Every structure is written in structure tokens, then in C-alpha cells.
Amino acid sequence: MPGETRGRLPRRLVPAVLAGGLSLAACPSQPPVDPEAARIGRGRQIFFNETFGGNGRTCGTCHREERSFGIDPAFIATLPKNDPLFVAEFNPDLKQNFENPRLMREFGLILENLDGFDDLASRFTQRGVPHVLALRTSIDSPQGPRTGWSGDGAPADGSLRSFAVGAVIQHFTKRLDRVPGVDFRLPIDEELDALEAFQRSLGRERDLELPLPLRGTVASRGQAIFLDDRLGKCNICHRNAGANATLGGRDAGNANFNTGVESLPDQPARLTAELVPTDDGFGTPGNGTFNTPPLVEAADTGPFFHNNAIETIEGAVAFYNGQAFNNSPSGRFLASTDPNGVGIRLDATQIVAVAAFLRVINTLENIRASTELLGQAEAFSFFQRASAQALLRSAAKEAGDGVAVLRSGCLHPDAVGHLEESVRLIQDAERSLFGRRRLIREAIRAQESARTRLIGEGK
Amino acid sequence: MKEGREPRMRRLMIGVAATLLGAVLPVHGQKATERFIPLGQSPGLSQKATTIGEVADVDARAQTLTVVDKDRRLTVKITEQTQIWLDRSKVKQTTLTGSFSDLKSGRRVEVKYLDPDTRQIAEWVKVEVAQ
Numbered sequence: 001m002p003g004e005t006r007g008r009l010p011r012r013l014v015p016a017v018l019a020g021g022l023s024l025a026a027c028p029s030q031p032p033v034d035p036e037a038a039r040i041g042r043g044r045q046i047f048f049n050e051t052f053g054g055n056g057r058t059c060g061t062c063h064r065e066e067r068s069f070g071i072d073p074a075f076i077a078t079l080p081k082n083d084p085l086f087v088a089e090f091n092p093d094l095k096q097n098f099e100n101p102r103l104m105r106e107f108g109l110i111l112e113n114l115d116g117f118d119d120l121a122s123r124f125t126q127r128g129v130p131h132v133l134a135l136r137t138s139i140d141s142p143q144g145p146r147t148g149w150s151g152d153g154a155p156a157d158g159s160l161r162s163f164a165v166g167a168v169i170q171h172f173t174k175r176l177d178r179v180p181g182v183d184f185r186l187p188i189d190e191e192l193d194a195l196e197a198f199q200r201s202l203g204r205e206r207d208l209e210l211p212l213p214l215r216g217t218v219a220s221r222g223q224a225i226f227l228d229d230r231l232g233k234c235n236i237c238h239r240n241a242g243a244n245a246t247l248g249g250r251d252a253g254n255a256n257f258n259t260g261v262e263s264l265p266d267q268p269a270r271l272t273a274e275l276v277p278t279d280d281g282f283g284t285p286g287n288g289t290f291n292t293p294p295l296v297e298a299a300d301t302g303p304f305f306h307n308n309a310i311e312t313i314e315g316a317v318a319f320y321n322g323q324a325f326n327n328s329p330s331g332r333f334l335a336s337t338d339p340n341g342v343g344i345r346l347d348a349t350q351i352v353a354v355a356a357f358l359r360v361i362n363t364l365e366n367i368r369a370s371t372e373l374l375g376q377a378e379a380f381s382f383f384q385r386a387s388a389q390a391l392l393r394s395a396a397k398e399a400g401d402g403v404a405v406l407r408s409g410c411l412h413p414d415a416v417g418h419l420e421e422s423v424r425l426i427q428d429a430e431r432s433l434f435g436r437r438r439l440i441r442e443a444i445r446a447q448e449s450a451r452t453r454l455i456g457e458g459k
Numbered sequence: 460m461k462e463g464r465e466p467r468m469r470r471l472m473i474g475v476a477a478t479l480l481g482a483v484l485p486v487h488g489q490k491a492t493e494r495f496i497p498l499g500q501s502p503g504l505s506q507k508a509t510t511i512g513e514v515a516d517v518d519a520r521a522q523t524l525t526v527v528d529k530d531r532r533l534t535v536k537i538t539e540q541t542q543i544w545l546d547r548s549k550v551k552q553t554t555l556t557g558s559f560s561d562l563k564s565g566r567r568v569e570v571k572y573l574d575p576d577t578r579q580i581a582e583w584v585k586v587e588v589a590q
Contacts, residue, residue: 116491118556148489155493157503165502166492177553178495192502284490 036197043198046191054172054184055091056084059164059195062110062129062171066397068301069202070131072308073108093175097121100274107269107308112170114150115284120176125279126269128308130293131301133203135160138243138294141253149306150281151256151291161196204365207242208296210235213456214360216412222357225350232354233334233344234295234320241361243294256282256289260328261305264319268309279306288329299355299362299409300401313409314355320344321351359409360454366402367419367451370395371444374426378440389430392440396426399447418450490542490583494556497548498569498585509571510535510578517562524562524581526570535570535581537562542583549589561586 033041048060061084063069071085079085088099097120103109109126116123127149139145139160147153147163154163164187174183187195210227214220225232226241237245237257245252262279269276280286290306298304304316321344325331331343346354373395380388403419406412422443429439499505512528525534537543543557562568566586573582 113491114489117494152489155489155491155496156501156505157508158489159503162502162504165496166489169492169495179551179553180495180497180500180548182551186496186500189502 039194039197040201042190043194043196043201046187046195047198050191051084052168052172052184052187054168055087055094055174057087057172058084059167061085063132065394068131068297068401069133070301071108071129072303073106076105076108091174094173097124097176100126102272103269103274103276106272108303109269109308110171114152115280115286117178122275122277124277126276127279127306128303131297132199133297133301134205134242134294135202136200136205137207138292139254141255146254146256146291149290150279150283150286151254151289152282159196160199161192164192164195203369204294204296207240207244208361210240212361212364214357215454215456216356216360218353219356219360219411222350222353222355225346225354226357230338232346232350234354236334237292237330238295241295241358243292245292254292256291258288258329259290259320260324260326260331261290261307261309261319262288263324263328264309264322265324267307269307276307281306295358296361296365299359299405300366312355313358314352317346317354317358318351321346356409356411359405359411362405363402363412363415363419364451364454366398366405367447367454370398370402370422370426371447373398374440374444374447377429378437385433385436388436392426392430395443396423396430399423399426399443402450412453415450415453418446418453422446422450493583494542494544494554494585498546498567498587501569501571504571505569508575509569511569512567514562514564514566514568517559517564519559522559524568524570524584526568533570533578535572536579537581537584540573541581544583544585545588546585547588549587552588557584557586 046059047063048058048065051058062071064071064075067075076085082090085104086101088094089101097111099111100109103126107126108128110129112125112127113120113123114125130149139147141151145154145159147158147160152158153166154160155166155169156162168184168186169178169180172184177183180186211223214223226234229236234241236247237255239246239251243254245255247255258281262281267276280288282289282291298316299313302311302313302316304310304313305319310316310319319325320331326335326343326345335341335343373391377388377391377395380391399419399422403416403423406416406419425439425443425446429436429443432439493501499511501509505511510526510528510533512526512531512533514524515527515532516525516534517523518525522537523534524537525532537559543559543561545555545557545561547554562584567589568587569585571582571584572578573580
């Protein structure tokens with residue numbers, strides 16, 4: 001979705017922003033900074049600025065705030081040649097077997113040595129960059145935390161806290177020798193604590209409670225299909241459009257499944273002459289399963305699946321209608337429980353309806369996040385303009401995301417109009433010296449108007 | 460009667476499928492990058508779920524390794540699946556893949572167990588190379 005802007009700041013960022021010294025002037029009425037907010041602020045600073053003595057990359061090199069903490073080819077095309085993302089193109093020590101620049105630029109794929117570092121030339125995977133939103137809701141399972149595309153992304157104890165250690169080793173190194181203290185330094189405990197706190201603060205903190213009283217005819221039908229365990233069957237693995245499954249009538253938490261994505265024909269990266277080995281998913285050797293991501297954030301965080309195989313949310317829904325899914329272990333299992341022996345079989349109108357539902361709930365999340373940021377920005381005093389402006393920019397990006405998500409699906413033009421108005425008001429507020437609070441309140445009202453076009457009372 | 464059994468059967472089958480599909484598999488840390496973490500520095504793991512000590516004995520026939528950790532002696536089985544890594548970070552060189560023959564008395568090692576409760580089988584062993 002080229003052209004749109006994205007971004008989400010943590011809900012507890014206000015004191016953290018102050019702690020980070022972004023305000024123009026010291027303010028005697030500055031609220032006390034609570035330890036958790038300070039930790040989140042510190043984590044943010046590390047996430048976007050700390051290179052750990054490596055090749056120049058930071059966590060934010062791939063997890064771009066302006067792209068909802070992911071990255072995609074359209075955004076990559078806007079980056080300068082010397083961006084650390086392209087380090088394999090200008091660091092001779094990383095020219096071979098570190099990244100595939102063509103696949104990175106064309107499909108947003110990042111090289112990972114998930115099954116070991118003994119054969120760098122032929123043993124690797126090419127994966128997209130997952131967003132890191134709503135992690136509070138999406139990584140816990142009865143067996144422990146599941147991180148990354150296959151749920152086993154972190155070394156050591158496998159936790160989100162340890163994830164950064166593996167990321168530094170894989171992606172930040174100066175040379176392929178990967179010697180700690182030479183090619184990078186490993187994060188210390190305080191940094192791991194801060195990074196975890198920051199990541200857990202991003203996006204939603206709880207799941208939706210479906211069904212929602214949606215106003216759109218098509219989106220409402222999409223929600224009904226989504227929730228129907230005999231038709232869409234989506235809610236079995238994506239309960240309440242989140243990342244947790246209900247299996248055997250019980251909460252299975254965040255689970256792994258083999259849904260056959262690797263069996264898709266004509267995968268974009270494999271249409272090139274580049275080597276793209278099969279990704280075997282969880283474990284070493286892998287068992288072919290991949291981790292379930294949340295869906296609320298899906299519509300503005302494409303491309304989709306671990307290999308960025310599909311560009312649009314409609315295409316991602318349609319995947320479950322195809323042979324790759326229906327012949328997979330998950331698809332065959334669904335068929336075995338169906339009275340007619342069907343896995344998932346939807347017609348085009350039903351696919352579009354489910355996608356419309358996902359677009360609408362994504363926009364509702366955009367509005368929630370933007371309104372929250374506006375409320376935080378409003379609280380800043382005249383002398384804290386720079387801090388307020390940072391929040392306002394993120395609020396405008398969120399609202400802009402909502403515009404793009406609805407418009408791409410030709411949905412709710414009335415809500416789009418109100419959201420566009422809110423973006424204009426936020427931008428005016430950012431520039432204004434004396435009218436900031438009034439403009440913020442007007443922007444919040446415009447977002448409320450947009451929301452009431454999408455959803456009725458009660459939720 | 461039939462209506463009452465169907466949901467039960469369905470739930471049972473979903474539970475079975477969950478097992479087949481990997482939903483109840485144990486979580487593993489990514490072993491691939493683990494090899495580059497120096498001995499004793501794995502967050503949340505080192506000295507909590509691992510043993511760090513000196514190799515006291517190696518039994519090639521039984522494929523076991525005995526490690527002395529302070530005043531405790533722990534004997535663990537090395538299997539074909541056990542990863543052995545030579546941690547050369549102290550001499551600023553890359554980690555190498557090792558083998559059973561690299562487990563020698565007196566060497567400092569860190570052992571992670573495949574079975575944390577019974578601690579009988581090693582999942583990986585890091586061998587410190589200090590010279």
C-alpha cells in the first residue's frame with residue numbers, strides 16, 4: 001500500500017517521552033516518571049538507536065515505526081543506498097551469504113539461518129518482517145512464549161526478552177564469524193529488560209470480543225463467516241481475530257500449525273532464479289509448522305505469511321480456499337471434522353466479505369490508537385510542544401493508515417472522509433502555536449464520527 | 460443421542476489434531492544463534508536451566524559426560540542429537556561445531572538438558588576454548 005503512513009507509539013509513552021528529554025523546556029509541573037514508563041522509554045531509545053557495536057543496523061532498521069513496525073518493498077524503495085538495511089550491498093564482509101539484496105528489495109525478504117550456520121550458502125530461509133504490535137496478546141502459549149514466524153525465534157530461554165540476543169547475532173554482525181565482542185556486543189540485562197518492556201507496550205493490550213455491532217453490510221457478513229466454525233472456520237485458530245486458538249473447547253493460547261503456505265505454487269520469490277530453500281518452520285530440523293499471528297493488525301501490515309507470498313488481505317483470505325491449505329495437515333484436519341468433508345470453501349463474495357471485516361477491525365484499531373495518542377498530546381503544556389508534536393505525527397499516521405485500509409477495500413467512504421478530516425486537523429495542530437488543544441479536540445471528534453460510521457453502540 | 464456425541468467427538472478430534480499440528484510441542488529457543496552466545500551468558504537459561512562446570516570424566520563407551528559444578532557431580536548422556544559447540548569468544552574467534560572428542564577432562568563447559576526435570580540427556584554442550 002504505497003503512499004500511506006503508519007506508526008504506533010506505546011500507550012505509556014507520555015512520561016517516557018519526557019524522560020527522553022524531547023521537550024523543548026523543563027516544566028515545573030512535569031509528572032513523575034514511573035519506573036515502567038521509564039523502562040519503555042529506554043527500550044524505545046535502544047530499539048531505534050542502538051547498533052550494539054555491529055554493522056549499523058538497529059531493531060528499527062527492519063521494524064519501521066512508520067510501517068507499523070514491519071517493512072515492505074514499497075517502503076524499501078524509498079530508502080537511500082546507504083541505509084543499514086542494505087549493508088550486504090556495501091560491506092564487503094557481508095556481501096555473500098548474509099542477505100539476498102534482490103529478494104530484499106523486490107519482496108521485502110530477510111535471510112535467516114534458522115537451521116544452523118554450518119552451510120551458509122545453501123541452508124537458510126527467506127522471511128518477511130513480522131510487525132511487533134499487540135505482543136501482549138499474541139505470544140503466550142501453555143508451553144511458553146512463541147516468538148517469530150515459527151514460534152522459535154529466540155535463543156536461550158525462548159522468551160521475548162531473549163529475542164534481541166538472537167537478532168543481534170543474526171542481523172547486526174559485522175562479519176559472518178559472528179564473534180561477540182568483535183563483530184557485535186550482546187545486549188546486557190538492563191537493555192533486554194527495556195527492549196522487552198517497549199515491545200510489550202506496542203499496540204493493543206487485549207483482544208477484541210466478537211461479534212462487534214458493525215454497521216457495514218459486507219463487513220458484518222464477513223464477521224459472521226469468520227465466526228462460523230462450519231463455514232469460514234477462522235475463529236478456531238484466530239479467536240476474536242487474535243493470535244490464540246481454541247482447540248478441543250479449550251484455550252490453546254498462541255499455537256503453531258502447518259497450513260501449507262510452503263506448498264503454494266508460484267510463490268513470488270521462487271519465480272526468480274534466486275535460491276529460496278524450503279522453510280521447514282518450527283525446530284531444527286523443522287516440523288513444517290508456523291506460528292499464528294494476530295489478525296486485527298493484518299490489513300495494514302502486509303505482505304502476508306512468513307514468506308511474503310501474498311500482497312493483499314483479500315489474497316491472504318483466499319489462500320485458505322486453495323489447494324495448498326486444503327491439502328495441508330491443518331486443512332485436512334478441518335475437512336475431517338466437517339460433515340461434508342470440506343476444509344475451507346468460500347466463494348469470491350465471501351472472501352471479500354471476510355477481508356472487509358478484517359479491514360474494518362484494523363481501522364477501528366487505527367482509530368483507537370490515534371485517539372489515545374491525541375489524548376496524550378492534548379495533556380502536554382505549551383512548553384512541551386516538541387513532545388506533543390511527536391505524538392501528533394504518530395496520531396496522524398494511525399489515522400492515515402485507517403484511510404488507506406478502508407479506501408483500498410472501497411469501504412465506508414463516509415468514515416474515510418471523517419478520518420481524512422482528522423488527519424488535516426492533526427497536522428494543523430502540529431503546526432499551531434496557540435490552537436493545538438482546540439484542534440486536537442476537533443480531530444478526536446472527527447475520529448469519533450468515523451468510528452460511529454463503522455460500529456454501533458455497545459462496544 | 461447422536462447430536463450430543465458429535466460435538467464431543469469433534470472436540471476430541473480437534474484436541475488430537477492440535478497434537479498432530481504442533482500446538483502442544485515444547486517451545487525451543489532458536490538453537491542456531493545459541494551457538495554464538497558465550498558460555499554462561501544465555502539470558503534466562505545459564506545457571507537456571509544449565510550446568511556450568513569443569514569436565515570431571517568422559518565415558519566414550521557410554522557416551523556420557525560428568526561435570527563438576529561446585530560440589531555437585533552431574534553425569535549426562537550425549538546423543539547424536541546433542542549439539543557440541545567450541546566457544547572461542549575468549550580468543551576472539553568464531554564458534555566451531557565440535558564433537559564428543561572435544562569433551563576433555565578439565566575443560567569448562569555449559570550443559571543444557573533436553574529433559575530439564577531429570578537432567579539425563581544433553582541438548583547442547585558449550586566447550587570453552589580459552590587458548
